[in-house]
Amino acid sequence: MRNLLFIAALLVSNFAFAGQPLFGVGANMNFQMATSGREYQVATPFAIRAGYRFSFLDVIGEYSYIKSSSGTEMVSVSQSNNEFLLWGRKSFFVSRTFKPFAAAGLGSHYQVVTTKFGSQAEEDPGVFEVVGSLAAGFEVSFGSHVSWTFEGRGTEAESYSPNPLLGVASYLNVFF
Amino acid sequence: MKRSRLWSAKSLILLLVLAAFSCGRPGSHYSASVYRLPWPGADGAVSLQDVEVSTLSDPEHFSGSAAHILVEPGDGGSTLAGAQPRGRLVRTSADVLVPADYVTMQAVTAYAHTERLRSLDASVGADGVLGYPLSLGVEVHVMSYGQPSSNNAVYDSKLDSLLLVPYTESGLPLSLNPGVLAHEHFHFLFQRLVLSHVHDAASQTSCNGAAPPQVAATNPESGKVAATFPDSEDLVEKTARGIPARTYNAYVLRGLNEGFADFYGWVYSADDSFLAKSLPEQEEMRRLDSPPGRLPSENLIRRLLVDYFHPEAILPDVVRAHNAYALGSIYARYLRHLVDDLVSSGSTLAEARLLVTRAVIAALPEIGAQLDGTYESGFLSPNFALSRILTHLPPLTRPVCESLEGVHAADSGYARPQACDTFSPPEVPVLDSEPAFHGSAARSKKDPRLMKPSAPAVAKPTPTPTPASASGGLR
Numbered sequence: 001m002r003n004l005l006f007i008a009a010l011l012v013s014n015f016a017f018a019g020q021p022l023f024g025v026g027a028n029m030n031f032q033m034a035t036s037g038r039e040y041q042v043a044t045p046f047a048i049r050a051g052y053r054f055s056f057l058d059v060i061g062e063y064s065y066i067k068s069s070s071g072t073e074m075v076s077v078s079q080s081n082n083e084f085l086l087w088g089r090k091s092f093f094v095s096r097t098f099k100p101f102a103a104a105g106l107g108s109h110y111q112v113v114t115t116k117f118g119s120q121a122e123e124d125p126g127v128f129e130v131v132g133s134l135a136a137g138f139e140v141s142f143g144s145h146v147s148w149t150f151e152g153r154g155t156e157a158e159s160y161s162p163n164p165l166l167g168v169a170s171y172l173n174v175f176f
Numbered sequence: 177m178k179r180s181r182l183w184s185a186k187s188l189i190l191l192l193v194l195a196a197f198s199c200g201r202p203g204s205h206y207s208a209s210v211y212r213l214p215w216p217g218a219d220g221a222v223s224l225q226d227v228e229v230s231t232l233s234d235p236e237h238f239s240g241s242a243a244h245i246l247v248e249p250g251d252g253g254s255t256l257a258g259a260q261p262r263g264r265l266v267r268t269s270a271d272v273l274v275p276a277d278y279v280t281m282q283a284v285t286a287y288a289h290t291e292r293l294r295s296l297d298a299s300v301g302a303d304g305v306l307g308y309p310l311s312l313g314v315e316v317h318v319m320s321y322g323q324p325s326s327n328n329a330v331y332d333s334k335l336d337s338l339l340l341v342p343y344t345e346s347g348l349p350l351s352l353n354p355g356v357l358a359h360e361h362f363h364f365l366f367q368r369l370v371l372s373h374v375h376d377a378a379s380q381t382s383c384n385g386a387a388p389p390q391v392a393a394t395n396p397e398s399g400k401v402a403a404t405f406p407d408s409e410d411l412v413e414k415t416a417r418g419i420p421a422r423t424y425n426a427y428v429l430r431g432l433n434e435g436f437a438d439f440y441g442w443v444y445s446a447d448d449s450f451l452a453k454s455l456p457e458q459e460e461m462r463r464l465d466s467p468p469g470r471l472p473s474e475n476l477i478r479r480l481l482v483d484y485f486h487p488e489a490i491l492p493d494v495v496r497a498h499n500a501y502a503l504g505s506i507y508a509r510y511l512r513h514l515v516d517d518l519v520s521s522g523s524t525l526a527e528a529r530l531l532v533t534r535a536v537i538a539a540l541p542e543i544g545a546q547l548d549g550t551y552e553s554g555f556l557s558p559n560f561a562l563s564r565i566l567t568h569l570p571p572l573t574r575p576v577c578e579s580l581e582g583v584h585a586a587d588s589g590y591a592r593p594q595a596c597d598t599f600s601p602p603e604v605p606v607l608d609s610e611p612a613f614h615g616s617a618a619r620s621k622k623d624p625r626l627m628k629p630s631a632p633a634v635a636k637p638t639p640t641p642t643p644a645s646a647s648g649g650l651r
Contacts, residue, residue: 033262034262035247035261035262035263035264035277035279035280036247036248036258036259036261036262036279036315037247037258037259037260037261037262038247038248038258038259068277070277070278070279071278072278072343072344072345072346072349073345073346074346074347074348074349075214075278075281075349075352076278077275077276077277077278077280077281079264079266079276079277111266111276112266113266113274113275113276115212115224115274115275115281117214117222117223117224118223120223120224122212122224124212124266124268124272124274125268125269126266126267126268126274127267127268127269129205158205159205159264159265159266159267161236161262161264162262
């Protein structure tokens with residue numbers, strides 16, 4: 001957590017004076033392998049983004065969260081995943097309203113497992129792991145303050161399955 | 177502006193590098209060997225504990241030197257078939273791997289118990305009997321008599337695999353139940369040491385894979401069924417005399433297999449009612465510290481195999497298979513009783529348990545050898561296996577001998593232990609009438625499953641299920 005705060009502080013101090021602030025909210029859709037290894041399951045973490053748009057690059061911080069549970073009446077296992085990514089995104093001009101882009105992100109994630117066994121309950125936070133991600137997509141602008149982005153991405157982390165984890169993401173962005 | 181861009185780009189690179197090196201060591205996620213699992217304590221009660229599992233070399237794929245575990249596998253012909261599983265485990269700062277979903281918890285727990293059971297095998301003289309790693313399936317979709325099965329665990333002799341079927345009740349899931357896993361583990365041993373002598377598909381494909389019909393262990397109506405059909409008594413006797421040896425022997429062998437497996441489950445779990453922790457309705461029939469009762473004679477077993485509703489016919493395979501559990505409970509309780517008797521004679525519980533378990537394992541090859549060439553023609557005495565076990569025990573005291581005399585069926589085949597030759601046991605009546613342990617429900621027409629037996633099947637990866645054998649189910 002301290003690393004992320006450090007990154008966020010650095011981000012603000014270095015870019016705040018030069019860029020256009022943006023805020024985005026959306027959902028990711030990750031295609032993760034089922035525990036059986038037989039099929040892919042769709043996981044849809046909720047995500048928020050905040051960052052700055054510069055003339056040559058967008059710099060965006062992203063936080064996503066998802067929780068899943070499984071078990072029986074006596075035993076249940078809940079897992080939540082918290083992922084932080086710092087994206088650098090380069091857009092390519094096609095028109096004023098449609099811009100394809102490519103992006104690279106680096107960050108960290110950690111998981112928390114809550115296990116209930118009868119009357120016993122334990123919460124185990126996992127260690128932080130490095131996350132790296134590459135994405136490509138397009139942005140459709142609606143005037144100068146609102147846009148919608150859609151991207152495909154591959155995200156790598158040691159405990160992700162498969163690794164890299166493939167997914168898509170859709171965001172509604174507001175520029176200030 | 178140009179300087180600002182340069183400064184921003186450098187900062188971004190710096191940030192990415194910082195983030196890249198700020199977190200965990202690459203390749204270390206699954207390097208721990210301690211797992212947070214539901215695990216039995218010294219008193220047998222299961223709770224979440226940190227458990228060392230030293231041989232699980234590939235935890236993400238549930239694979240190590242003790243077992244290979246597949247999730248939702250299918251019938252691959254002679255082995256389980258399925259995709260490589262992807263376990264979800266979260267590593268804590270204390271280097272403990274915590275299962276992050278229920279399936280992973282089941283698989284890792286089953287693996288951990290298999291590792292411990294391998295050690296138990298070695299300590300009771302069964303080292304080297306089984307070829308490791310064993311094959312296990314979790315969340316296996318088993319078809320039993322045309323219906324999807326649940327709440328069962330099955331050793332499948334054709335696949336040489338333990339199949340853990342989805343659990344839907346409110347108790348301890350079968351896949352997390354130490355006694356149940358030990359019970360099923362014993363079926364691997366019985367298959368190797370005894371049933372491998374039997375080249376009879378019927379004895380190995382009979383149905384106890386999953387969800388056979390429920391028959392009460394004891395029933396106040398017991399014995400009244402025959403009275404309902406007084407004219408059929410001669411026909412019953414005639415059919416009983418004509419029971420084929422292989423049908424009779426398959427029944428006795430299944431009783432031995434299930435009974436000894438229940439005893440092994442108790443030895444491992446130290447819990448007399450381990451099965452009821454998952455399946456409460458089994459408590460009365462399977463609890464181990466209940467009085468063993470008395471073994472039925474060979475003649476009575478023959479009569480028990482007759483379908484009283486159709487006295488000219490023997491019971492359907494599915495009913496015979498289920499009834500064998502009641503016979504098995506006598507064997508299990510006999511061995512449990514023997515442990516208590518040895519403790520009463522001065523042994524510690526640990527010593528007595530080890531002695532009896534070693535004697536059981538030592539007797540298994542002798543039981544198997546007895547079947548060679550006689551399975552199709554001879555009739556295995558219900559006393560035979562217990563007599564062989566007793567020969568592997570040290571001299572027994574008089575109270576122990578007296579206690580055992582009361583359990584053995586009073587027909588031929590009981591060889592009194594050498595140490596018991598010096599005293600005369602009290603006269604015991606021959607148990608040759610309907611015993612309490614077979615309920616009339618076994619002959620009820622109300623349950624249609626009784627009348628339509630079909631082999632259990634493990635769902636194949638392809639949509640069409642294929643029959644599979646199941647030589648050692650849980651119930």
